[in-house]
Amino acid sequence: xxxxxxxxxxxxxxxxxxxxxxxxxxxxxxxxxxxxxxxxxxxxxxxxxxxxxxxxxxxxxxxxxxxxxxxxxxxxxxxxxxxxxxxxxxxxxxxxxxxxxxxxxxxxxxxxxxxxxxxxxxxxxxxxxxxxxxxxxxxxxxxxxxxxxxxxxxxxxxxxxxxxxxxxxxxxxxxxxxxxxxxxxxxxxxxxxxxxxxxxxxxxxxxxxxxxxxxxxxxxxxxxxxxxxxxxxxxxxxxxxxxxxxxxxxxxxxxxxxxxxxxxxxxxxxxxxxxxxxxxxxxxxxxxxxxxxxxxxxxxxxxxxxxxxxxxxxxxxxxxxxxxxxxxxxxxxxxxxxxxxxxxxxxxxxxxxxxxxxxxxxxxxxxxxxxxxxxxxxxxxxxxxxxxxxxxxxxxxxxxxxxxxxxxxxxxxxxxxxxxxxxxxxxxxxxxxxxxxxxxxxxxxxxxxxxxxxxxxxxxxxxxxxxxxxxxxxxxxxxxxxxxxxxxxxxxxxxxxxxxxxxxxxxxxxxxxxxxxxxxxxxxxxxxxxxxxxxxxxxxxxxxxxxxxxxxxxxxxxxxxxxxxxxxxxxxxxxxxxxxxxxxxxxxx
DNA sequence: CGTGTTTGACCTGCGC
DNA sequence: GCGCAGGTCAAACACG
Numbered sequence: 283x284x285x286x287x288x289x290x291x292x293x294x295x296x297x298x299x300x301x302x303x304x305x306x307x308x309x310x311x312x313x314x315x316x317x318x319x320x321x322x323x324x325x326x327x328x329x330x331x332x333x334x335x336x337x338x339x340x341x342x343x344x345x346x347x348x349x350x351x352x353x354x355x356x357x358x359x360x361x362x363x364x365x366x367x368x369x370x371x372x373x374x375x376x377x378x379x380x381x382x383x384x385x386x387x388x389x390x391x392x393x394x395x396x397x398x399x400x401x402x403x404x405x406x407x408x409x410x411x412x413x414x415x416x417x418x419x420x421x422x423x424x425x426x427x428x429x430x431x432x433x434x435x436x437x438x439x440x441x442x443x444x445x446x447x448x449x450x451x452x453x454x455x456x457x458x459x460x461x462x463x464x465x466x467x468x469x470x471x472x473x474x475x476x477x478x479x480x481x482x483x484x485x486x487x488x489x490x491x492x493x494x495x496x497x498x499x500x501x502x503x504x505x506x507x508x509x510x511x512x513x514x515x516x517x518x519x520x521x522x523x524x525x526x527x528x529x530x531x532x533x534x535x536x537x538x539x540x541x542x543x544x545x546x547x548x549x550x551x552x553x554x555x556x557x558x559x560x561x562x563x564x565x566x567x568x569x570x571x572x573x574x575x576x577x578x579x580x581x582x583x584x585x586x587x588x589x590x591x592x593x594x595x596x597x598x599x600x601x602x603x604x605x606x607x608x609x610x611x612x613x614x615x616x617x618x619x620x621x622x623x624x625x626x627x628x629x630x631x632x633x634x635x636x637x638x639x640x641x642x643x644x645x646x647x648x649x650x651x652x653x654x655x656x657x658x659x660x661x662x663x664x665x666x667x668x669x670x671x672x673x674x675x676x677x678x679x680x681x682x683x684x685x686x687x688x689x690x691x692x693x694x695x696x697x698x699x700x701x702x703x704x705x706x707x708x709x710x711x712x713x714x715x716x717x718x719x720x721x722x723x724x725x726x727x728x729x730x731x732x733x734x735x736x737x738x739x740x741x742x743x744x745x746x747x748x749x750x751x752x753x754x755x756x757x758x759x760x761x762x763x764x765x766x767x768x769x770x771x772x773x774x775x776x777x778x779x780x781x782x783x784x785x786x787x788x789x790x791x792x793x794x795x796x797x798x799x800x801x802x803x804x805x806x807x808x809x810x811x812x813x814x815x816x817x818x819x820x821x822x823x824x825x826x827x828x829x830x831x832x833x834x835x836x837x838x839x840x841x842x843x844x845x846x847x848x849x850x851x852x853x854x855x856x857x858x859x860x861x862x863x864x865x866x867x868x869x870x871x
Numbered sequence: 872c873g874t875g876t877t878t879g880a881c882c883t884g885c886g887c
Numbered sequence: 888g889c890g891c892a893g894g895t896c897a898a899a900c901a902c903g
Binding site for chain 1: 875877
Binding site for chain 3: 639640642644645651665667
């Protein structure tokens with residue numbers, strides 16, 4: 283029996299249920315008064331073995347037998363562990379309690395059984411002793427009530443504690459799920475790139491790749507850890523890793539998906555440079571952490587902050603590399619994820635805190651574009667633009683840029699992870715070649731910006747972007763997970779890929795292989811080289827990421843979060859006074 | 872008085 | 888070089 287007592291609940295055949303809380307140190311003697319009032323000769327008894335404090339018995343007496351004998355039912359809950367025997371004896375008007383009674387084993391349901399309640403009480407028929415016995419019974423009942431109340435409070439407190447624990451675990455689980463989805467996509471992109479490299483390089487490169495695979499395995503584990511702790515911790519981790527591993531490759535593998543834009547851009551640079559090694563551009567990272575600094579970083583003072591990887595910079599610090607690094611910086615900074623959602627509110631709730639720093643009238647749109655900066659941490663580089671769609675003003679287009687350098691609240695995790703994963707997918711998973719998506723525009727014209735498609739990739743200048751369309755609520759629009767036949771031009775239409783969602787069989791490398799094969803070649807590298815600007819492989823790789831059911835789940839989580847928050851936002855904004863100065867803006871979400 | 876918003880000025884990149 | 892458009896800055900302002 284549990285140390286804190288046991289809760290016994292019986293539902294006997296005659297529909298009487300008795301519940302008692304027992305303390306191991308206490309033997310209980312309980313008589314059901316209600317039942318007794320109905321059936322004067324029926325009673326129940328619950329008691330505990332005083333010897334081992336673990337033996338609990340229920341004794342039930344019934345007056346139903348026609349010959350006047352009581353039928354006693356005993357339930358022994360610990361019969362297997364039983365070392366001493368407690369006997370139960372029922373009598374017409376009293377319970378005889380004997381002192382220590384050992385050695386006699388009485389079978390259940392045996393009438394005329396002796397009773398040993400273990401209370402060490404001697405009972406007779408004298409009035410004084412009866413009153414004493416009654417007093418003890420009452421005292422026992424009072425104690426039982428107190429015990430019960432205490433137990434209830436304990437249980438209640440325990441329940442609250444468990445509930446809190448549950449909430450924490452749920453939050454943790456959500457975070458881990460999001461991280462998992464992002465990681466999976468990241469891994470898929472890495473494997474795709476590995477495949478390309480393997481085919482492109484000779485046996486020497488293959489040897490190198492094998493070591494990379496080993497590093498990758500290690501790196502992925504580290505990725506998971508890093509992704510849980512974005513920001514300085516990840517930065518420090520990278521620093522540490524860079525000292526103990528082969529240089530560039532390991533770093534790119536160990537980057538957390540949250541920072542995968544950076545990694546991806548560097549990968550892009552590598553690939554575009556025909557595998558030449560590009561230095562990890564320090565300003566680019568710094569730029570992400572503090573974009574306002576990027577205009578000042580040309581000064582020696584600005585460069586003085588680059589020390590944490592200066593030994594690498596010196597290694598590859600050619601003017602060409604610097605130039606490429608600057609391009610990388612720009613690309614990283616420009617990589618964007620747009621979210622289209624229907625909202626009456628001026629801003630969708632994404633769990634972060636934002637400060638408006640500007641507003642501008644954009645050409646071709648009567649609605650002003652608002653500029654926000656994340657204020658959850660000093661130096662956080664994330665910015666977002668909020669603008670209503672010109673064609674449908676109920677649609678709010680929110681464009682995110684950059685990576686948070688701080689832990690996110692649970693409410694922000696879904697959106698942040700989704701946008702980060704989308705950006706990662708855009709910049710890495712779909713980029714087997716350098717020129718792939720950047721020089722192509724996968725989208726058919728007219729996809730942007732108000733199409734009802736879920737995901738839209740655009741690599742058109744000046745920066746790559748991915749649009750998550752959450753306006754899928756129309757009656758003519760199908761649910762996300764519903765299976766659709768792929769449209770004929772699906773390979774060029776990433777936004778139609780959600781039509782394939784719901785196929786659980788996909789695993790990204792297989793999908794990639796299948797897609798390459800379906801293109802008519804089994805050699806990814808060959809396929810890549812044969813690709814048109816509207817790259818099939820690019821599309822396929824991205825398709826693999828998007829069609830991953832896990833990505834769907836991440837998206838759905840984000841959508842749910844957004845919709846829920848958005849609706850709360852709406853009601854919240856409706857409560858706000860219609861402040862003209864705020865122009866309906868509510869920065870704190 | 873601190874915080875956040877507004878808004879005109881300024882900067883930057885790009886196309887011509 | 889010039890003009891345009893997007894993006895950012897920062898002083899002024901409003902609000903609690």
